[in-house]
Amino acid sequence: MRFAYDTSYRESRRLLRFASDRAAYALLAVLLAAAPFVLPVFYVGELTYLFIFALASLGLMVLTGYTGQVSLGHAAFLAIGAYAEALLLNAGWPLPASLAAAAALSGAAGLAIGMPAIRVSGLYLAMVTLAFAILLEHAVGHWSSLTGGFTGMAVPEPRLAGVSLGTPTGFYFLCLALLAAVLLALVNLMRGHLGRAFVGVRDSEAAAWGLGIRVPLVKVQAFVLSAAITGLAGALLAHQTKYLTPDGFGMMLSMQLVLAVVIGGLGSLRGAILGAILIGLLPSFISHLKPFLPDRIAKQFGLEIFVFGAVLVGFVLFEPLGLNGRWQKLRAFFETFPLYRRDTFRRGKAYMRSERYK
Amino acid sequence: MSFLEVRDLALAFGGVRALDGVGFSVERGQVFAIIGPNGAGKTTVLNVVTRVFAPASGQVLLEGVDLVRMPRHAIAGAGVARTFQNIELFEGATVLDNLLLGRHRFDHGGLLSQMVQGRRARACEDASRERVEALIDFLDLAPHRNQRVAGLPYGVRKIVELGRALATEPRLLLLDEPASGLNPEETRDLAFWIDDIRHDLGVTVVMIEHDMSLVSEVADRVLAMNLGRALAEGTPAEVQSHPDVVAAYLGG
Numbered sequence: 007m008r009f010a011y012d013t014s015y016r017e018s019r020r021l022l023r024f025a026s027d028r029a030a031y032a033l034l035a036v037l038l039a040a041a042p043f044v045l046p047v048f049y050v051g052e053l054t055y056l057f058i059f060a061l062a063s064l065g066l067m068v069l070t071g072y073t074g075q076v077s078l079g080h081a082a083f084l085a086i087g088a089y090a091e092a093l094l095l096n097a098g099w100p101l102p103a104s105l106a107a108a109a110a111l112s113g114a115a116g117l118a119i120g121m122p123a124i125r126v127s128g129l130y131l132a133m134v135t136l137a138f139a140i141l142l143e144h145a146v147g148h149w150s151s152l153t154g155g156f157t158g159m160a161v162p163e164p165r166l167a168g169v170s171l172g173t174p175t176g177f178y179f180l181c182l183a184l185l186a187a188v189l190l191a192l193v194n195l196m197r198g199h200l201g202r203a204f205v206g207v208r209d210s211e212a213a214a215w216g217l218g219i220r221v222p223l224v225k226v227q228a229f230v231l232s233a234a235i236t237g238l239a240g241a242l243l244a245h246q247t248k249y250l251t252p253d254g255f256g257m258m259l260s261m262q263l264v265l266a267v268v269i270g271g272l273g274s275l276r277g278a279i280l281g282a283i284l285i286g287l288l289p290s291f292i293s294h295l296k297p298f299l300p301d302r303i304a305k306q307f308g309l310e311i312f313v314f315g316a317v318l319v320g321f322v323l324f325e326p327l328g329l330n331g332r333w334q335k336l337r338a339f340f341e342t343f344p345l346y347r348r349d350t351f352r353r354g355k356a357y358m359r360s361e362r363y364k
Numbered sequence: 365m366s367f368l369e370v371r372d373l374a375l376a377f378g379g380v381r382a383l384d385g386v387g388f389s390v391e392r393g394q395v396f397a398i399i400g401p402n403g404a405g406k407t408t409v410l411n412v413v414t415r416v417f418a419p420a421s422g423q424v425l426l427e428g429v430d431l432v433r434m435p436r437h438a439i440a441g442a443g444v445a446r447t448f449q450n451i452e453l454f455e456g457a458t459v460l461d462n463l464l465l466g467r468h469r470f471d472h473g474g475l476l477s478q479m480v481q482g483r484r485a486r487a488c489e490d491a492s493r494e495r496v497e498a499l500i501d502f503l504d505l506a507p508h509r510n511q512r513v514a515g516l517p518y519g520v521r522k523i524v525e526l527g528r529a530l531a532t533e534p535r536l537l538l539l540d541e542p543a544s545g546l547n548p549e550e551t552r553d554l555a556f557w558i559d560d561i562r563h564d565l566g567v568t569v570v571m572i573e574h575d576m577s578l579v580s581e582v583a584d585r586v587l588a589m590n591l592g593r594a595l596a597e598g599t600p601a602e603v604q605s606h607p608d609v610v611a612a613y614l615g616g
């Protein structure tokens with residue numbers, strides 16, 4: 007058993023509080039640092055893709071998991087970030103500036119779509135974002151002079167201070183560093199003033215207003231932050247794919263992001279990462295599995311979508327708190343070892359809830 | 365001029381006159397209770413004071429400042445906090461985070477400072493925590509500090525909501541049926557807390573309550589309402605025996 011014994015207010019806010027946490031994260035850091043030197047190139051690329059996907063998933067988690075605003079069109083922000091990165095590099099911008107500008111541009115798009123979109127909520131918001139993504143996909147496809155249209159455009163190699171980051175190892179570390187930086191910044195934001203305001207808006211708008219929270223402003227902030235992070239992921243994705251076409255940013259990508267945050271566990275950054283790992287690995291796992299399946303199943307069109315759907319249904323039925331919930335239960339089991347109670351995580355029923363004011 | 369003056373509030377939803385010229389005044393440091401049968405417009409008064417609804421006419425003067433002219437999010441900054449009839453807590457957050465959210469209106473350092481946990485953000489967070497811990501002591505919430513609200517019993521939730529309202533450091537506290545759903549023992553505790561809130565924290569309290577034993581114990585003045593109108597105002601004993609009030613409750 008382990009007891010958290012606080013001797014100051016700051017102690018309970020420390021990030022890696024226990025020796026075992028520090029050891030675990032140090033081990034993870036060592037493994038991630040060593041991975042590109044020991045793994046075959048193919049797996050380095052896969053890991054890099056997971057980092058990028060996790061970054062995008064963190065972006066959506068801020069909006070959907072923390073603020074409760076569903077977006078079914080987050081691939082649009084990936085597209086904006088990706089095309090901005092390619093165009094800015096072609097225009098001769100240095101890599102750090104182009105990455106920052108791609109994130110900023112995507113954030114601005116988040117502001118533009120967020121301001122009208124926060125007037126609606128729930129299902130209607132989901133439809134607005136979905137429509138935005140579909141419109142953007144077509145706009146990118148038809149604006150050939152800028153984006154190369156459906157034939158696509160090549161992405162210049164990422165270079166930093168004369169050194170190429172286009173090698174698998176170099177790009178791996180670029181993505182890892184950006185993911186770690188964004189994750190740390192989000193951890194800090196979400197356990198503080200802004201993150202609490204997000205959760206407040208998600209759980210009760212009436213109470214949030216009453217505490218002096220400007221609900222529409224907070225929603226727009228969440229939209230901008232989310233879009234900027236996803237845009238940064240899009241910029242990295244451009245280098246990962248090296249060639250951009252509009253159909254690379256379709257519905258399926260948006261859905262994968264939504265799946266990642268729901269399966270990861272809404273309202274937790276760890277969930278965003280875990281969900282991204284699961285959903286990011288699923289397609290290649292399925293293709294590895296195909297040789298062992300009977301032909302009639304393996305060659306079936308839409309097998310991937312079917313598996314995605316099945317995984318989602320499984321989680322909704324058996325673990326609504328997602329991978330993060332499962333993680334917390336495991337942790338609690340070991341931390342409180344002989345005294346673990348299943349009911350710790352049982353949700354109390356809310357008998358009365360008023361929906362009268364918003 | 366009184367501490368809080370509500371003048372001639374009128375508000376209609378379609379053909380229903382929810383408020384029809386309600387007015388009352390509350391002195392600083394008083395506990396003022398509003399009673400009345402269901403649908404009398406009691407909660408609507410609180411909703412107008414906290415700017416959930418805009419009244420068709422009337423004024424709400426808090427020390428001479430008209431709250432009706434303020435935007436909704438500025439009400440907390442003006443020193444008005446409230447609880448809700450059906451508990452509006454942030455279910456997915458811990459008790460501590462719920463109380464810390466009550467500190468939202470105070471400074472928390474810039475966004476960048478929060479992002480890197482700079483000195484300023486941490487100092488602000490510590491200050492918030494210190495005030496919140498004082499409230500946790502005051503309301504005996506220590507055993508629940510790190511629990512999620514979603515798993516807490518009803519009585520504790522009511523107290524958490526009271527604590528969250530107090531965390532905004534209000535001058536005026538509006539309680540919407542604070543004792544509903546509480547058992548007699550919890551109601552006794554509540555009576556003591558309301559007394560302490562008034563005397564130790566110096567907060568003026570306006571509460572809607574059906575439990576007449578609680579009202580007679582803590583309230584200095586009582587306003588009885590029915591169908592959007594004020595029926596009677598006075599001490600708890602006066603109002604309880606007022607013929608119009610008796611008629612409104614018992615019919616006739």
